[in-house]
Structure formats: C-alpha cells, structure tokens
Amino acid sequence: xxxxxxxxxxxxxxxxxxxxxxxxxxxxxxxxxxxxxxxxxxxxxxxxxxxxxxxxxxxxxxxxxxxxxxxxxxxxxxxxxxxxxxxxxxxxxxxxxxxxxxxxxxxxxxxxxxxxxxxxxxxxxxxxxxxxxxxxxxxxxxxxxxxxxxxxxxxxxxxxxxxxxxxxxxxxxxxxxxxxxxxxxxxxxxxxx
Numbered sequence: 001x002x003x004x005x006x007x008x009x010x011x012x013x014x015x016x017x018x019x020x021x022x023x024x025x026x027x028x029x030x031x032x033x034x035x036x037x038x039x040x041x042x043x044x045x046x047x048x049x050x051x052x053x054x055x056x057x058x059x060x061x062x063x064x065x066x067x068x069x070x071x072x073x074x075x076x077x078x079x080x081x082x083x084x085x086x087x088x089x090x091x092x093x094x095x096x097x098x099x100x101x102x103x104x105x106x107x108x109x110x111x112x113x114x115x116x117x118x119x120x121x122x123x124x125x126x127x128x129x130x131x132x133x134x135x136x137x138x139x140x141x142x143x144x145x146x147x148x149x150x151x152x153x154x155x156x157x158x159x160x161x162x163x164x165x166x167x168x169x170x171x172x173x174x175x176x177x178x179x180x181x182x183x184x185x186x187x188x189x190x191x192x193x
Contacts, residue, residue, distance in 0.1 A: 008041070058148055072122075076119060093136075110123050
C-alpha cells in the first residue's frame with residue numbers, strides 16, 4: 001500500500017467511499033501559521049487499494065428498498081476472470097469520521113445465492129434492526145475480495161420509527177430547561193459559577 005508524507009493528526013479523517021477507494025483529509029488546526037511544525041492541512045488524498053486497478057464485479061440493478069428478512073434479486077456482471085470465485089454480498093453503513101475516530105460504520109454480510117447463469121444474486125436482507133438498523137446503506141458484491149462499486153439502498157420500510165409520546169412527556173416533565181439560567185445567577189465565593 002502506498003504511504004503518505006502528510007502528517008494526519010487528531011483532527012484527521014479517513015473514510016471508505018461508495019466507489020471503493022479511501023478519502024483521507026484533515027490534520028490539527030494551527031491558525032495557518034508557517035512556523036508551526038504541523039500546520040493546518042487542506043490537501044485531500046485518495047488511497048486506491050490494489051483492487052481498484054483490476055476488473056471488478058458490477059451491480060447492474062438492485063432494488064432501492066430492502067426489507068428485513070426480505071429476499072430480493074440483484075442483477076450482476078461478474079468478470080470472466082472471476083468466474084467460479086467466492087461471491088459475497090456486503091451491506092455497509094459508511095459511518096462518519098471526526099477527530100480521527102470513525103463512528104457508526106457497520107459491515108454485514110448478507111445471505112446470498114448465485115443463479116446458474118451467474119447473472120442474478122438472490123439476496124436476503126438483514127433479519128432485524130439489531131443486526132443492521134433501518135436507514136440508508138451501501139450494497140456491494142465482493143468476488144474473491146474485489147468489491148463492486150456500492151449501490152445505495154434503504155433498509156427497512158423507509159418509515160420513521162414509532163414515537164413514544166409518553167417518554168417525551170416524562171423527559172420534559174423531569175427536565176428543567178432553565179437550569180443554565182439559574183446556575184448563572186449563583187456565583188460562588190471564588191467568583192466561579
């Protein structure tokens with residue numbers, strides 16, 4: 001894998017893209033002063049793993065909505081050089097990155113079977129929201145470790161979750177929204193709040 005000579009410190013980010021490469025950016029902010037050893041970094045780098053340079057599987061078509069436990073058909077094109085290889089279907093939440101921490105990323109491999117003509121995958125959605133929460137995701141076909149470009153899908157029924165009005169009422173009843181205002185009026189002997 002290639003290396004970088006750009007210092008990426010605490011405020012850096014790196015994330016997988018739907019295309020399959022990795023975007024790397026950020027650094028520690030230092031007021032753009034040139035005398036600081038690790039100044040603010042504005043350059044963005046793109047890491048292209050080795051699979052980006054080879055022929056890749058293609059998702060020709062896929063449903064936009066994937067229900068829990070639902071079986072659906074995904075049309076694929078598998079390169080001749082990959083025929084007979086191990087086929088996986090991955091569902092990913094690419095998450096978000098801040099302060100060099102990649103949060104909320106999730107990878108779930110879905111049950112699948114390939115048709116005899118090797119052009120249709122029968123794929124079963126995640127069993128429930130505890131395995132993959134409802135919301136957007138990216139579907140990839142991976143053959144011998146080489147991924148397709150991701151296709152965005154909606155997991156679940158696309159509806160908002162039910163609202164528990166009792167829980168909201170209880171929260172509002174037991175919370176004083178003016179706590180900060182009261183605290184500002186109470187100065188201690190040393191002048192702190």
